[in-house]
Amino acid sequence: MTPKNILQKYYGYKNFRDNQDIIIDKIISEKDTLCVMPTGAGKSICYQIPAILFEGLTLVISPLISLMKDQVDMLKENGISAAYINSSLTDEEYFNVLNGIKSNKYKLIYLAPERIQQDGFFSFIKNINISMIAIDEAHCISQWGHEFRPSYRNIINLINNLDKRPIVTAFTATATPEVKEDIKFQLNMYNPFEVNTSFDRENIYFEVIETKDKEKYLLENINPEESSIIYCATRKKVEEVFSFLNENNLSVTKYHAGLNDFTRLSNQNDFIYDRKPIMVATVAFGMGIDKSNVRKVIHYNLPKTMENYYQEAGRCGRDGEKAKAILLYSAGDVGIQNFLIKNSTDSKDDYDKLDYMIDYATGTDCLRRKILNYFHENLEEDCGNCSNCNKEFKEKDITIEAQKILSCIKRMGEMSGANLVTDVLKGSRKKQVLSFEYDKLSTYGIMRDYKRDDILDIISELTRQNALSTTGMPKPILKLNKNSYDIFKGKKVSMKYTEKKINTNINTYDNLNKENLILFDIFKNWRYEKSKEQNIPPYIVANDKLLISLTKKLPQTKRDLLEIEGIGENKLNQYGDDIINIINNYLENKPKKDNINLTTPVKITNTRLESYKLYQEGLSFNSISKMRNLSEVTVINHILDCYKYGYPVKEEDFLKDNWEKQILDAITKVGDEYLKPIKEALTDEIDYNAIKYTLIKNKNS
Structure with missing residues (x-):
């Protein structure tokens, strides 16, 4: 069989992706390879x-x-014989393998690197015909890599002690030139063929949201049935975000190093098996997670x-379908990371890397270009597929406001955070302001005509431009520095702002109409039941990309099915x-438009x-x-979800008087990507439920 025959027979694909065929040809010609x-x-x-x-x-x-386990389950699903050896096996299972x-x-055979050191295994494997040793996550072998694992250094002993040297191949998603050289040296690779493909993930939409109310953003933008990961900087923040989402009746789980092994594994499996679609975690979660249907990663x-x-x-987006990587940014994040660096390495290199991330979060350049530049890859033109490319920036002078x-800050003794400084500038009568007699300062109330958020934005911008310093955790204190005094002396300072944002509602399923979505949901439920029967993750049964293809192409014979990418002979x-x-049941019982009711499938x-x-x-x-012992918000969302799929509701339960016209006018002005801007453009009496109803009605029609 040729590699292409195998690709179609076992994996269900007609063509290789970029460079896959070249890499495979080099390996089968017995060439060591680094990818x-x-x-x-x-x-x-x-x-x-x-x-x-x-x-x-x-x-x-x-x-x-x-x-x-994921890789072996996937191989077995495709009809390829494979097994793994690691500490999860019982003695009986181990000897069976x-x-x-x-x-x-x-x-x-998938093998944990620690197993190589065990004498019994080493003696056993010497007598086996080993054609190739493939090292996954190969950067772990290098002390210059960010995930160095000493056990990887034992691989060379295995290679050197086999009777016949096998082909050696190494694969990684992340490696600097220094790490690549170290991988080749540590594995004693013979003049290897090297492939460095683009770091660009074209299907991911990159977005930065600067917000002071991150919890509200999550509630308005998390799809409760869509697989999402939310990364937090600390265990404490994981617990806070998890509790908040849980209290709002979202199906959520959590993962961090402070949980015991059993709880971590149980929570991880809840996420992988789609029992809990939302994972809140520290960076301890994720390496080795091959879940293909994660649609959002939110930092x-x-x-x-x-x-x-x-x-x-x-x-996110490992299946190649559209996905979103969202960074929620606020100026306080910088203080958290400075604190974490100071209490670990306190190295200039780490502070420089943090500065790059701050530029990414606060700058106006194409986000994808910024990412790829970091990895020494040039993007010839802006991507058009990130939030900065879909904004129009203008610049304004903020010298007077900055002064x-x-x-x-100077008159308050440089002992306060941004919120208290803003209270004083706004002329607040809060107890803390009055008790320190800040109301007697000449700067008290001098910015009372400004919106609170606008003042906080300027403070954030001054911090970003290093015209203000911060110290302390978890609530940073504002301090003046040399650049601050330059502004007092008349140095101009400006900030960029967004006047108009183009609507970019990135949805994986936006190319499915209402009827497609009905069948897609039927397939998702079928997939979930099959995964439970076989005790494998749902995405191994069929990933989202395959379900979308089935939903749109409606194959009705086995010959038709073999034309669908992702269906090989075993599947x-x-x-x-x-x-x-x-598909046949769906087509026979297909509901007529605008006539979907509970008797339909x-x-x-x-x-x-x-x-x-x-x-x-x-x-x-x-x-x-x-x-039902649920919050009213959850119940209303249930009803609106049903309405989205064609179940009738009473309009008067959601709209009054001329609300619909006002909402549609607001949508015309601010777009329909986020609910908050629409709400802010309306009178207080018009609630979020009315906005959601109108959006669904508008799309359904």
Whole structure:
């Protein structure tokens, strides 16, 4: 068989992605190979297909148990014989795998690097025909890498002590020139073929949101049924965000090093198996997680390095479908990271890397260009697929405002944070202002005509431009510096602001119409049930990209199914009848437009249907919330979700008088990507439920 035959037979794809075929050809011609490819670029196929073609066994060195299990489950789903050896196996399971290796049962064995050191395994493997050793996450072998693991240094002993030297291949998503040289040296690679593909992840939309109310942003922008990861800088913040989302009835779990092993594993599995679609975590979570259907990665706090940010952001959109990487930024984040660096390395290099992240979060350049420049890759033109490319920036002089703010900080003794300084400038009568007699200062109330948020934005900008310094944690104190005094002397200072934002509502499923979405939901529920039967993650049964293809193309025979990318022979035999039956049943019972009711085969989640049934019986939102022990906000969202899929609701339950016209006028002015700008453009009496209803009605029509 040729590599292309294998690609279609086992993986269900007709064509290789960029460079995959070149890499595979080099490996099967017995050439050592080093590949630096971004997350989601298809590294694993580059060693799996040669492994199928080779006569002997391929050992894959992999750092994490979860990653090994995912890869082996996926290979088995595709009809490829594979197993793993790590500390999760019982003695009986371990010896069963060894017996399988002796009888040539497997083409690939995934192996923890720590296992190499064990004498029994070392003696055993010497007598096996090893065609290739593939090292995944190869940067772990280098002391210059950001995730150095000493156990990786044992790999060379394994290579050197085999009777016949195997082909050595190394794969990583992140490696500086220094790390690449170290990988080649540590593995004693023979004049290896090297591939460095672009770091660009074109399917990810990068966005920075500067906000002082991050919790509100999450509530308004998290899809409760969409797989999302929210990264926080500290364990404490993970607990706070988790509790907030949980209290608002979102299906959420958490992960950080302060949890015991059992809880971490249980929470991780809840996320991987789609039982809890939202994960709130520190950076301890993610390495080795191969979940392909993560649609959003949100950084609640500013990461300290671009390496960390890009690796974590890259955990969304691994299936190649549209995804969003969102950074929620506030000036206080800088103080947190400065504190963490000061109490760890306190090195200039780490402060410089943090400065780069601050520039990313606060600058006006194309975000993708900024990311790629960091990794020494040039983007010829702005990407058009990030929040900065979709904003129009203008510049304004803030010298007078800056002088007022700096003067106030000076008169307050440089002992206060941004909020208290703003209170004084606004002329607040708060107890803290009066008790310190700040109301007697000449700067008291000199900016009372400014919006509070505008003053805080200028303070953030002065901090970013190093015209203000901050000290202390967790509430930074504002201090003047040399640049502050230059502004007193008349040095001009300006800031850029956004006058207009182009609507860029990035939705993975925006190319599916209402009827498509109904079938897509049916497939998602089928996938979930199949994953439970087989005890494998849903995305291994079928990723979102495959479900979208099935939903749009509606294949009705097995021959048609083989034309769908992602369906190989094994998947066809295993799931073909199910898929065809689902499509045929859907087409036979397909609801007419604007006539969808509860007797149709639409499968909204049961909890939403339960709320809707009570609503249809005439119960008020408040009564339903009490009966079901849910918040009224959750109940209303259930009803609106059903309305989105065609279930009828009473307009008078959401709109009054001429609200709809006012809402549509506001949408015309500010766009429909976020609810908050629409709300701010309306009178106070028009609530978020009215806005949501109008948006759904507008899209459905």
